Structure formats: structure tokens, C-alpha cells
Amino acid sequence: DAGITQSPRYKITETGRQVTLMCHQTWSHSYMFWYRQDLGHGLRLIYYSAAADITDKGEVPDGYVVSRSKTENFPLTLESATRSQTSVYFCASSERGLRDTQYFGPGTRLTVL
Amino acid sequence: GQQVMQIPQYQHVQEGEDFTTYCNSSTTLSNIQWYKQRPGGHPVFLIQLVKSGEVKKQKRLTFQFGEAKKNSSLHITATQTTDVGTYFCAGPGDYKLSFGAGTTVTVRA
Numbered sequence: 187d188a189g190i191t192q193s194p195r196y197k198i199t200e201t202g203r204q205v206t207l208m209c210h211q212t213w214s215h216s217y218m219f220w221y222r223q224d225l226g227h228g229l230r231l232i233y234y235s236a237a238a239d240i241t242d243k244g245e246v247p248d249g250y251v252v253s254r255s256k257t258e259n260f261p262l263t264l265e266s267a268t269r270s271q272t273s274v275y276f277c278a279s280s281e282r283g284l285r286d287t288q289y290f291g292p293g294t295r296l297t298v299l
Numbered sequence: 300g301q302q303v304m305q306i307p308q309y310q311h312v313q314e315g316e317d318f319t320t321y322c323n324s325s326t327t328l329s330n331i332q333w334y335k336q337r338p339g340g341h342p343v344f345l346i347q348l349v350k351s352g353e354v355k356k357q358k359r360l361t362f363q364f365g366e367a368k369k370n371s372s373l374h375i376t377a378t379q380t381t382d383v384g385t386y387f388c389a390g391p392g393d394y395k396l397s398f399g400a401g402t403t404v405t406v407r408a
Contacts (some may be wrong), residue, residue: 190344219395229387230402242393276341285391289334290341 189213192277192291202297205264207294209277217280218260219288220252221243229276234284235260244252267298301326301392305399312378313407320402322388323369329391331364331371336401337384345386380406 192213195204209218220232231244231272241252249271251263260296274295278288302325312318313321322331330349348354348364348371355362359382361374371388387402 219394229398231395237396242394278342284394285329287344288342288396289344289346294385 188236190277190279190289192290192294194274194294195292198297198299199267201268202266205267205296207262207264207275207277208295209260209262209291210289211258211260211277211279211289213279213281213289214257215279215289216257216282217282217284217286218254219251219278219280220260221276221278222235222271222295223276224244231233232262232275238285264296267296269298272296272298301342301390301397302357303388303397303399304392305386305388305402306400308400309379310402311407314378314380316378317374317376318378318404319372319374320334320385320386320404322399323371324369324390324397325369326390327370331368332389333358333362333371334389334398335384336387342387358404375404378406379405380408381408 193196219234221229230246233243235254238257254260274293276293277291278289280286304323306321313361317323332347333345336342352366353364385403387398389396389398389400
């Protein structure tokens with residue numbers, strides 16, 4: 187049972203490049219989320235999705251794009267990476283709702299030089 | 300908007316001692332959830348409390364939901380090195396789960 191996986195686990199890129207972080211879950215959960223975690227800011231919601239083809243902005247969506255063509259996948263794209271986007275990114279899923287128990291992936295540590 | 304606050308931010312504990320971490324919400328919550336994140340790891344769901352005054356135990360961990368459903372606590376007895384990590388509480392907000400900033404626990408052997 188793979189649960190929820192993220193790839194890559196580590197990524198180093200340069201300012202201005204496009205980067206896509208992948209998230210895949212095997213539970214068929216309807217709800218999926220992207221968070222970033224930075225020292226001093228805790229977990230901040232970037233985007234969320236209630237179902238395939240339904241996405242919405244969270245607290246800090248600027249500079250990010252998401253899509254959800256299939257229930258199990260929820261990729262996050264940084265269109266033009268900036269140093270301020272250096273962070274640890276967590277994908278999460280929930281079976282019952284936006285405010286219900288969430289199950290997190292292992293995270294992607296992204297460094298933008 | 301809703302705010303969830305946790306104190307203390309850091310907790311340094313001698314192995315074998317007890318400690319408590321607290322979570323407070325600016326609004327009444329329908330439930331409170333607790334997560335643990337080990338160093339270098341990801342948040343892992345521990346427990347959910349729903350009822351006013353509810354108390355749940357997981358081995359040495361005791362979770363409590365306040366009578367007014369605006370606060371919660373996590374009490375750990377006989378702290379072990381395996382308890383190291385950051386403990387987050389989270390409460391349902393307007394459109395999302397609002398996470399507290401966490402209490403980071405270190406243990407002195």
C-alpha cells in the first residue's frame with residue numbers, strides 16, 4: 187500500500203526555471219492539498235482540490251499553478267522559480283473533506299539558487 | 300480569520316519527565332486534530348477529538364479537548380527519545396484545516 191508519494195524528494199534548480207513537483211495517492215481520496223513548510227511560518231496552504239478538475243487557491247498561491255486531471259495525481263508547478271520559493275513542499279490528501287484528517291506525503295525539499 | 304496558537308514553541312525535556320503542550324483557537328472548533336512530525340519527516344496524524352471535554356489516550360500520550368471546544372492539550376508522561384519531534388494541533392477553519400505553529404520537543408538523555 188503506497189499511500190501518498192511525492193517526487194522528486196530533493197530538487198535543486200535555478201531562478202527563473204520551471205519546476206513541477208509530483209504527488210500521487212493510491213487511496214482515491216477526493217481531496218488533495220499542497221503545503222509549504224518554512225521555519226517561522228509553519229504549514230501554509232498553497233492550493234487544494236476537492237475533486238478532479240476542481241482546484242482552488244489557498245493562503246499563498248502566487249507563483250504556483252496546479253492541475254488535477256486524474257483523482258490520484260495533483261502536480262504543483264512553479265512557473266518561474268524564485269529564491270523565496272526555497273522550501274519543503276508537502277502534498278496531503280483527505281477522504282472526507284477540506285477540514286478533515288489529512289495524510290501527508292514524505293515531502294520534496296526544493297532549493298532555488 | 301481563525302487562528303490556532305500553540306505554546307510553548309519549544310519544549311526541552313529530561314528523559315523520563317512529563318510535559319504538556321497547549322493549543323488555543325480564536326473560535327469554537329467542531330474538532331481538534333493532533334499531528335506529529337519527526338525531524339526530517341512529514342506530519343503524521345495522531346488523533347482527533349470531537350466532544351467537549353473529551354479525553355483520549357495513546358500509550359503515554361493523553362489528549363484533551365476543552366469544555367468550550369476552543370482549546371486542547373497534549374500531555375506526555377515519562378518522555379522517551381522516541382517522542383522527539385514537532386507536535387501540531389489543527390482545527391477546521393473557513394475553508395481549510397488551520398495548523399498551529401507546533402511545539403518542537405527535544406529530549407535530554
